Amino acid sequence: MIAPKHIPVMLNQSINAMKIVPNGTYVDATFGFGGHSRKILDALDSDGRLYAIDKDTYAINMIREDIISDKRFTLKHGCFSELENFSKEWGIHGSINGILFDLGVSSHHLDEAGRGFSFNKNGPIDMRFDQSSGISACEWLETVDEQTLSHVIWKYGDERYSRRIARAIVYQREQEKISDTGQLAKIIDKAMPRNEKHKHNATRTFQAIRIFMNKELEVLKDVLSNSYNILAPKGRLVLLTYHSLEDRVIKNFLAVTDENISTPRNLPIKNEFLKKMFNIIAKSIKPDKDEIDLNPRSRSAKLNILEKANEDYV
Numbered sequence: 001m002i003a004p005k006h007i008p009v010m011l012n013q014s015i016n017a018m019k020i021v022p023n024g025t026y027v028d029a030t031f032g033f034g035g036h037s038r039k040i041l042d043a044l045d046s047d048g049r050l051y052a053i054d055k056d057t058y059a060i061n062m063i064r065e066d067i068i069s070d071k072r073f074t075l076k077h078g079c080f081s082e083l084e085n086f087s088k089e090w091g092i093h094g095s096i097n098g099i100l101f102d103l104g105v106s107s108h109h110l111d112e113a114g115r116g117f118s119f120n121k122n123g124p125i126d127m128r129f130d131q132s133s134g135i136s137a138c139e140w141l142e143t144v145d146e147q148t149l150s151h152v153i154w155k156y157g158d159e160r161y162s163r164r165i166a167r168a169i170v171y172q173r174e175q176e177k178i179s180d181t182g183q184l185a186k187i188i189d190k191a192m193p194r195n196e197k198h199k200h201n202a203t204r205t206f207q208a209i210r211i212f213m214n215k216e217l218e219v220l221k222d223v224l225s226n227s228y229n230i231l232a233p234k235g236r237l238v239l240l241t242y243h244s245l246e247d248r249v250i251k252n253f254l255a256v257t258d259e260n261i262s263t264p265r266n267l268p269i270k271n272e273f274l275k276k277m278f279n280i281i282a283k284s285i286k287p288d289k290d291e292i293d294l295n296p297r298s299r300s301a302k303l304n305i306l307e308k309a310n311e312d313y314v
């Protein structure tokens with residue numbers, strides 16, 4: 001089988017952001033089809049190491065020979081929220097020089113009808129990154145109550161017509177089984193009182209269900225909160241985000257890590273004694289026009305670069 005085409009987003013900027021030391025240890029937390037991993041390996045010498053993770057067994061199985069046979073490379077199927085455990089298993093806990101997160105869906109997820117992420121391609125409503133565990137979005141939609149559904153659509157899709165859409169889905173599933181993405185998109189479309197500008201009416205609802213089903217924000221929160229211990233001093237977190245909910249998770253994380261979270265909050269400790277855990281190197285860098293013209297899917301990307309503050313910055 002041939003791996004699907006996925007154009008890595010902000011490739012040079014994100015790899016430069018990792019500030020790669022040739023004999024360093026790096027993690028690609030969202031391997032996908034290896035575009036970023038390959039570039040990291042190019043920057044490493046024979047002592048350098050790259051560990052990669054992906055939740056999607058399809059991506060894992062599609063790995064190309066040139067990467068899998070590279071002795072400096074290790075790939076694991078799993079969720080990046082488990083990175084603290086994986087790093088202990090790999091013997092690199094506390095000594096990782098950089099972790100890359102290229103969040104969200106790959107082109108394969110959107111292009112392949114069978115994955116059920118796209119309202120443009122008719123297929124089963126699945127929407128799981130990891131099809132080997134949990135239930136599909138279709139199964140969830142069969143039983144979820146109207147109020148929960150409306151809350152999910154509002155919270156993760158920022159959809160103001162969430163109540164109408166939830167009502168329409170619950171009504172329609174009593175008439176017939178809702179099993180494919182085309183059917184679901186039509187129900188959402190009909191429930192909308194007016195058309196969305198510049199996007200399909202189902203965009204926000206599909207995004208909401210996907211984020212909810214994959215617990216995308218929760219796992220991001222978890223991995224960020226463990227990242228300080230996992231990284232080496234001055235280790236970097238490089239994050240490519242694609243929507244404002246991910247940006248908000250990072251913003252909230254930074255608000256907490258600006259103080260030492262292990263210090264009881266109510267104690268009258270002066271700021272100079274609190275430890276700053278991460279320095280912001282850069283925030284919300286966008287792809288340039290040439291990249292967006294070449295790869296329209298990059299248009300919503302934002303690159304964020306954080307660096308673990310010096311241990312002695314106390």
Ligand SMILES: C[S@@+](CC[C@H](N)C(=O)[O-])C[C@H]1O[C@@H](n2cnc3c(N)ncnc32)[C@H](O)[C@@H]1O
Binds near residue numbers: 008
């Ligand atoms: C945008 S793609 C990455 C593309 C990759 N950088 C490349 O150049 O080929 C995101 C990948 O992250 C994976 N993913 C999403 N959430 C994950 C998680 N919590 N843990 C591990 N992998 C995840 C998805 O399955 C998908 O393959």
